[in-house]
Amino acid sequence: MSKASTISLTEEGVSVTTEELFEQDIKPVSIQISNVTVSFKTPKGVYTAVKEIDLTVRKGEIVALIGHSGCGKSTLMSTISGMVKPTSGEVFANGKKVTSPGPDRGIVFQNYSLLPWLTVYKNIYVAVDAALKDKTSAEKTELVETNLKMVNLWEHKDKLPGQLSGGMKQRVAIARAFSINPKILLLDEPFGALDALTKSSMHIELLKLWVMDNRQKTIIMVTHDIEEAIFLSDRVVVMNNGPAATIKEIVDIPLSRPRNKKDIVHDPAYIKIHDKLLNLLIDKFSIADI
Amino acid sequence: MKNLFSIKTAVSVMYFVAGMVIMGGIWALIAKLTKNEIPTPLATWAVFKEVIQQPFQNDADQKGIMTKLLSSLARVGIGFGLGSLFAIPIGLIMGSSKIAMRIINPMVQILKPVSPLAWFPLGLAIFQDSPKASIFMIFICCIWPTLINAAFGASHIPQDHKNVSKAFGFSTWSYLSKILLPFSLPHIITGLRLSIGIAWMVIVAGEMLSGGIGLGNFVWEEGFNGGSVAKILVAIIIIGIVGSLLDMCFTWLQKKFSYAA
Numbered sequence: 300m301s302k303a304s305t306i307s308l309t310e311e312g313v314s315v316t317t318e319e320l321f322e323q324d325i326k327p328v329s330i331q332i333s334n335v336t337v338s339f340k341t342p343k344g345v346y347t348a349v350k351e352i353d354l355t356v357r358k359g360e361i362v363a364l365i366g367h368s369g370c371g372k373s374t375l376m377s378t379i380s381g382m383v384k385p386t387s388g389e390v391f392a393n394g395k396k397v398t399s400p401g402p403d404r405g406i407v408f409q410n411y412s413l414l415p416w417l418t419v420y421k422n423i424y425v426a427v428d429a430a431l432k433d434k435t436s437a438e439k440t441e442l443v444e445t446n447l448k449m450v451n452l453w454e455h456k457d458k459l460p461g462q463l464s465g466g467m468k469q470r471v472a473i474a475r476a477f478s479i480n481p482k483i484l485l486l487d488e489p490f491g492a493l494d495a496l497t498k499s500s501m502h503i504e505l506l507k508l509w510v511m512d513n514r515q516k517t518i519i520m521v522t523h524d525i526e527e528a529i530f531l532s533d534r535v536v537v538m539n540n541g542p543a544a545t546i547k548e549i550v551d552i553p554l555s556r557p558r559n560k561k562d563i564v565h566d567p568a569y570i571k572i573h574d575k576l577l578n579l580l581i582d583k584f585s586i587a588d589i
Numbered sequence: 590m591k592n593l594f595s596i597k598t599a600v601s602v603m604y605f606v607a608g609m610v611i612m613g614g615i616w617a618l619i620a621k622l623t624k625n626e627i628p629t630p631l632a633t634w635a636v637f638k639e640v641i642q643q644p645f646q647n648d649a650d651q652k653g654i655m656t657k658l659l660s661s662l663a664r665v666g667i668g669f670g671l672g673s674l675f676a677i678p679i680g681l682i683m684g685s686s687k688i689a690m691r692i693i694n695p696m697v698q699i700l701k702p703v704s705p706l707a708w709f710p711l712g713l714a715i716f717q718d719s720p721k722a723s724i725f726m727i728f729i730c731c732i733w734p735t736l737i738n739a740a741f742g743a744s745h746i747p748q749d750h751k752n753v754s755k756a757f758g759f760s761t762w763s764y765l766s767k768i769l770l771p772f773s774l775p776h777i778i779t780g781l782r783l784s785i786g787i788a789w790m791v792i793v794a795g796e797m798l799s800g801g802i803g804l805g806n807f808v809w810e811e812g813f814n815g816g817s818v819a820k821i822l823v824a825i826i827i828i829g830i831v832g833s834l835l836d837m838c839f840t841w842l843q844k845k846f847s848y849a850a
Contacts, residue, residue, distance in 0.1 A: 382752065382755060400755050400756045401758065402757070402758060406752075408749060412750065413753075414753065417767070425757075426757040429757045429758050429759045429760065429763050430758055461848060479757065
């Protein structure tokens with residue numbers, strides 16, 4: 300996994316060696332979205348959230364879905380998790396057609412979604428208990444302990460969610476998703492409610508967990524934060540504005556890993572990608588443009 | 590509890606005493622205006638001391654005040670317990686299923702406004718026994734607030750919590766015990782608190798109708814028929830204090846089972 304050495308910076312921008320492309324190709328497909336349209340019945344008639352989306356994500360990739368509020372990025376991700384059924388088209392995850400949520404896909408929700416009457420420990424335990432029915436209770440206990448220690452919350456295990464800060468709650472939610480050891484991790488605006496400083500350290504923590512797992516997990520993340528998308532992902536999927544949103548463009552992020560939060564912002568390739576994404580997402584940059 | 594003797598507690602006690610003094614003052618004034626037709630607080634206090642002598646006396650012709658109180662409480666307890674056991678599951682089902690809501694709700698809306706006392710003769714016809722009829726009446730009147738609040742709780746489970754259940758594949762039992770019940774519990778307790786309040790009000794009326802041993806009977810037989818307004822006042826005070834203690838128990842439970850998200 301010496302991805303870093305195979306990427307070089309040229310005058311045209313970033314180029315990837317054929318070796319690297321080859322390596323990308325042989326990775327198995329993790330998620331396959333084919334021609335997916337999602338419509339909802341509303342009192343005002345049928346509302347189409349996303350229309351005819353095609354997207355392939357390979358194993359171990361981190362992909363960010365970015366777009367304005369209401370562009371259907373969360374809806375698209377929900378078709379992968381199985382929380383939303385596509386009106387037409389199909390989604391395959393880990394080679395199986397998605398029909399319902401399953402333990403091969405872990406979800407971290409936007410507002411943490413911890414159960415307020417259960418302690419941190421219990422919150423994770425009930426999820427593990429429900430998702431991994433074949434494991435013995437000793438194995439489940441161990442999984443909860445390992446994952447809580449991984450996010451440095453073991454000493455807070457007996458607290459109720461109401462006693463935790465936002466960042467801590469999010470770490471519990473991430474530990475809960477990791478503890479069922481899913482092949483695919485789905486993050487729905489996971490850091491949206493956190494302050495900028497906490498957010499930064501959560502990015503590093505997430506990547507640490509991903510690397511500790513040998514970069515085997517595929518991660519799909521919904522966000523509206525350009526910096527976050529670039530720092531974390533291999534590809535950024537930019538969505539058009541809804542209704543009937545489609546994919547506007549898929550931008551590759553060929554920045555070497557491990558990435559450094561401080562250094563990366565001075566990287567010319569980073570700046571170039573940042574500008575590109577900004578242009579794709581925003582069309583008015585100053586009051587002169589209005 | 591460790592701050593039981595703090596300044597804050599002392600201040601609360603002072604406000605409480607002030608309230609009592611004002612109430613006593615108004616009472617004394619009314620006694621004066623009615624030329625002691627309504628006895629003064631002091632005269633009532635003398636009767637109170639008399640009434641609470643041998644409180645647990647339980648002879649065939651003479652019952653102590655505590656015996657009567659406990660008898661009333663037992664009826665309320667049985668009626669309230671049975672009513673709650675009936676209302677909580679039905680309420681949760683109503684809140685969880687739109688179909689159940691649409692079937693059960695019209696019945697609830699029609700039966701709920703009926704005065705609990707109207708159920709008493711029906712209970713008497715069914716059971717041919719007036720204490721059982723009182724319990725039946727309490728049972729009926731305890732159903733509605735608990736049922737409606739349980740249904741409200743169950744129908745307002747946040748989508749976030751439901752998503753957790755869906756995402757991790759909770760079994761039906763896990764969903765019930767880890768999400769539905771804990772979320773609905775504070776609402777259920779609110780319902781129970783309203784129910785016990787109504788039950789405590791209704792039991793006095795029920796016992797006036799039914800006779801038998803109890804506070805309602807005490808008010809009617811020994812107070813009104815016995816020509817002692819002071820005894821009526823004593824009974825009112827006891828009923829009020831016990832009622833507010835019951836309410837405090839449920840307020841405490843409410844606090845214990847409310848969660849910050």
